[in-house]
Amino acid sequence: MYKYDTYDQAMVDARVEEFRDQVRRRLEGHITEDQFKPLRLMNGLYLQLHAYMLRVAIPYGTLSSAQMRMLGDIADKYDRGYGHFTTRQNIQYNWIKLEDAGDILADLASVEMHAIQTSGNCIRNTTSDQYAGAAADEVVDPRPYAELIRQWSTFHPEFSFLPRKFKMAVIASDIDRAAMKLHDIGIQIVKNEAGEIGAAFYVGGGMGRTPMIAPCINPFVPIDQFITYSEACLRVYNRYGRRDNKYKARIKILVHELGKDEYTRQVEEEFAHLLSQNIEPPLAELERIKAMFADPPFEAGAPDELDRSDPDFALWVDNNCVTHKQPGYIAATISLKPVGGIPGDASGEQIRLMADLAKQYSFDELRVTHAQNIVLPHVKKADLYTLWQVLEANGLGTPNLDLVGDIIACPGLDYCSLANARSIPVAQKISQRLSDKQQEIGELKLKISGCINACGHHHAGHIGILGVDRKGVENYQLLLGGSEAADTSLGQITGPGFDEDGIVDAVEKATQVYLANKEGTERFLDTYRRIGMAPFKEALYG
Amino acid sequence: MAEVQFRFRNDEPVADPAVTVDSFGEQSNAAAVRLEPGDDARDLIPHLDRLQLIEVNFPVFGDGRGYSAARILREAGYAGELRAVGDVLVDQIAFLRRCGFDAFAPEVPLDPADAEAAFNRFAEVYQPTTDGRAAIWAKRHG
Amino acid sequence: MKILTGNDLKTGAVTWWDGVQWSLHVEDAVDVGDHADTILAREMAARRVNAAYAIEAVKDEQGVRPAHIKDRIRALGPTVRPDLTLKPADPTAGDWVI
Numbered sequence: 001m002y003k004y005d006t007y008d009q010a011m012v013d014a015r016v017e018e019f020r021d022q023v024r025r026r027l028e029g030h031i032t033e034d035q036f037k038p039l040r041l042m043n044g045l046y047l048q049l050h051a052y053m054l055r056v057a058i059p060y061g062t063l064s065s066a067q068m069r070m071l072g073d074i075a076d077k078y079d080r081g082y083g084h085f086t087t088r089q090n091i092q093y094n095w096i097k098l099e100d101a102g103d104i105l106a107d108l109a110s111v112e113m114h115a116i117q118t119s120g121n122c123i124r125n126t127t128s129d130q131y132a133g134a135a136a137d138e139v140v141d142p143r144p145y146a147e148l149i150r151q152w153s154t155f156h157p158e159f160s161f162l163p164r165k166f167k168m169a170v171i172a173s174d175i176d177r178a179a180m181k182l183h184d185i186g187i188q189i190v191k192n193e194a195g196e197i198g199a200a201f202y203v204g205g206g207m208g209r210t211p212m213i214a215p216c217i218n219p220f221v222p223i224d225q226f227i228t229y230s231e232a233c234l235r236v237y238n239r240y241g242r243r244d245n246k247y248k249a250r251i252k253i254l255v256h257e258l259g260k261d262e263y264t265r266q267v268e269e270e271f272a273h274l275l276s277q278n279i280e281p282p283l284a285e286l287e288r289i290k291a292m293f294a295d296p297p298f299e300a301g302a303p304d305e306l307d308r309s310d311p312d313f314a315l316w317v318d319n320n321c322v323t324h325k326q327p328g329y330i331a332a333t334i335s336l337k338p339v340g341g342i343p344g345d346a347s348g349e350q351i352r353l354m355a356d357l358a359k360q361y362s363f364d365e366l367r368v369t370h371a372q373n374i375v376l377p378h379v380k381k382a383d384l385y386t387l388w389q390v391l392e393a394n395g396l397g398t399p400n401l402d403l404v405g406d407i408i409a410c411p412g413l414d415y416c417s418l419a420n421a422r423s424i425p426v427a428q429k430i431s432q433r434l435s436d437k438q439q440e441i442g443e444l445k446l447k448i449s450g451c452i453n454a455c456g457h458h459h460a461g462h463i464g465i466l467g468v469d470r471k472g473v474e475n476y477q478l479l480l481g482g483s484e485a486a487d488t489s490l491g492q493i494t495g496p497g498f499d500e501d502g503i504v505d506a507v508e509k510a511t512q513v514y515l516a517n518k519e520g521t522e523r524f525l526d527t528y529r530r531i532g533m534a535p536f537k538e539a540l541y542g
Numbered sequence: 543m544a545e546v547q548f549r550f551r552n553d554e555p556v557a558d559p560a561v562t563v564d565s566f567g568e569q570s571n572a573a574a575v576r577l578e579p580g581d582d583a584r585d586l587i588p589h590l591d592r593l594q595l596i597e598v599n600f601p602v603f604g605d606g607r608g609y610s611a612a613r614i615l616r617e618a619g620y621a622g623e624l625r626a627v628g629d630v631l632v633d634q635i636a637f638l639r640r641c642g643f644d645a646f647a648p649e650v651p652l653d654p655a656d657a658e659a660a661f662n663r664f665a666e667v668y669q670p671t672t673d674g675r676a677a678i679w680a681k682r683h684g
Numbered sequence: 685m686k687i688l689t690g691n692d693l694k695t696g697a698v699t700w701w702d703g704v705q706w707s708l709h710v711e712d713a714v715d716v717g718d719h720a721d722t723i724l725a726r727e728m729a730a731r732r733v734n735a736a737y738a739i740e741a742v743k744d745e746q747g748v749r750p751a752h753i754k755d756r757i758r759a760l761g762p763t764v765r766p767d768l769t770l771k772p773a774d775p776t777a778g779d780w781v782i
Contacts (some may be wrong), residue, residue, distance in 0.1 A: 029731055052691075233612055
């Protein structure tokens with residue numbers, strides 16, 4: 001894992017003092033709310049429905065147990081005993097006092113964490129593959145590249161007042177577990193035929209009100225130029241992205257309006273110029289970072305067999321664990337989606353327990369997934385049963401990864417000032433309704449957003465739900481056929497929306513259509529792609 | 543016209559008023575020009591040797607195009623005064639300075655103590671720009 | 685009726701204008717008639733409230749009921765965590781929101 005040196009530490013410490021000073025100036029009336037808002041947002045502090053909300057960055061979703069423990073402590077000390085893990089691999093606290101914000105940041109800084117650029121029109125926290133460093137299919141560990149992006153983007157002087165927010169993701173395998181093509185810049189680290197490492201750039205993806213899949217604008221940027229290339233992508237956007245309409249200000253609109261070819265031409269021109277400016281970090285810096293992501297000391301020859309005699313354990317293993325690159329190890333997902341629970345929420349106590357388990361069983365490491373779960377990336381198979389028993393005893397053993405109960409949901413109108421409808425109650429009802437059927441239904445990614453901003457990734461759900469406000473009443477649209485994986489696609493709306501109970505019925509009907517039409521080992525998404533929308537429409541509205 | 547509140551240069555300020563980019567093209571003797579957010583800074587590059595002052599206007603602080611304009615001008619070798627004018631707030635000035643601005647004429651004057659703190663807040667920087675500060679990357683591997 | 689709501693600047697807590705000061709309880713909200721803009725400008729300038737705005741509401745036997753569900757959720761608390769609302773002991777409190 002990455003460890004701060006004195007430079008990194010000085011940076012976050014200075015940020016704490018800067019923010020304390022900004023809060024002081026606001027409380028004393030030296031700056032207005034209009035002036036303060038972008039400053040607090042650039043530090044992840046929102047004013048939501050019930051209180052201030054603080055979004056803490058978890059760079060590329062990787063945490064040590066000490067960091068995780070601190071997140072649990074903050075939940076208890078400054079919030080109401082829980083936190084919410086988000087689709088951008090971050091954590092949010094819902095009940096923060098402005099006057100406490102500086103102290104929270106200081107606590108975070110003590111474990112090499114921060115809330116820098118977790119909101120605002122700047123480069124946000126970079127996300128990555130939750131199995132990075134453990135996945136059997138990766139070309140390299142993508143996180144050193146994400147860490148380099150973190151440093152480059154932190155307080156970037158030119159890109160702190162972009163037309164709109166800017167999200168980047170880095171992966172390094174063909175299977176996309178980070179929705180890479182739905183980011184402003186998605187980078188896939190690749191190896192060319194000569195065996196050299198490079199970065200494929202996908203620019204202009206995103207969800208929100210105009211969902212778009214990012215086109216590849218350069219399939220291979222040499223790795224010792226990829227920060228410069230990123231700078232070129234950003235500079236063209238900063239100069240020419242639309243600023244007249246916030247709904248058209250994301251880079252996807254610029255790429256769309258200019259056309260991929262013209263945008264690429266401008267980037268390549270800027271890139272050629274910037275190469276002469278020597279802004280690329282030295283390769284030695286990448287090597288320094290890489291050394292910190294070296295494999296943990298795996299035990300050679302650790303037994304690769306599992307005792308599957310406990311059927312509940314076997315079910316959990318089959319659903320929640322994935323193959324590890326190291327024989328004798330496994331990557332285990334802790335579902336934060338108990339039946340009827342609030343997706344992504346964890347209590348301070350649960351967070352600390354997961355921290356302890358990571359320390360004991362996963363080389364001190366955890367990951368947050370974009371599906372709002374937690375991963376213990378390096379568990380020895382010999383320890384897995386013991387680990388599972390602890391999880392099971394503490395309500396963290398739900399065996400539903402990628403099943404219909406593993407719902408992604410934004411906070412919705414229960415918490416969020418932008419929301420038009422509540423997301424969580426819908427997730428809870430669907431989870432309860434289909435809990436007995438979910439093993440039979442198999443992989444089904446259900447994603448719920450409470451407004452068009454799409455924090456719940458509804459466009460990319462095999463089944464997506466979008467909450468809207470219809471004359472003051474919550475209403476829910478149903479979408480089918482989205483995917484955030486390597487076969488990225490955007491869901492299509494089925495037709496007229498439903499009320500809260502109606503949408504739960506509609507989801508159940510959609511799963512029935514699938515089960516009735518399923519051929520062989522087809523997933524819901526496969527069947528939908530084969531038979532199309534019509535049979536679903538017929539069942540829903542016929 | 544707002545006063546220059548901070549200036550990090552030793553030469554005499556230019557007395558000429560800054561002209562717009564459009565009229566600059568016609569006035570071959572103008573030494574001062576004012577860039578608006580929509581202007582292309584690169585249009586000035588052929589004329590940098592005769593320019594002594596470039597003002598970059600920030601009509602609203604959230605419009606960050608002027609940051610790119612400044613870096614482009616400095617990267618092209620412009621050594622004259624680069625002045626940020628308009629809605630220039632205390633929490634922007636350190637970024638502006640890093641992008642190459644060496645003079646600040648905020649519409650509403652800044653609290654001098656706050657500005658002093660802002661200019662000096664971050665002892666280290668991650669990114670190299672043309673401001674001459676060594677980036678952390680360079681220091682780590684110097 | 686027209687009532688005023690916002691958040692406390694320091695704590696972020698939801699507050700309602702009761703005619704004299706800002707209350708945590710929507711039941712205390714008073715009709716401000718045509719004075720919304722004047723009160724809002726004065727109170728925000730004095731930093732007694734943050735991000736405040738005027739909304740429509742009705743008064744019935746249960747008290748003051750904001751017209752929009754968003755403000756009813758603000759008035760009570762998250763519907764999915766009754767334990768964290770202003771009425772944790774009342775399991776049916778959430779019905780008022782819907």
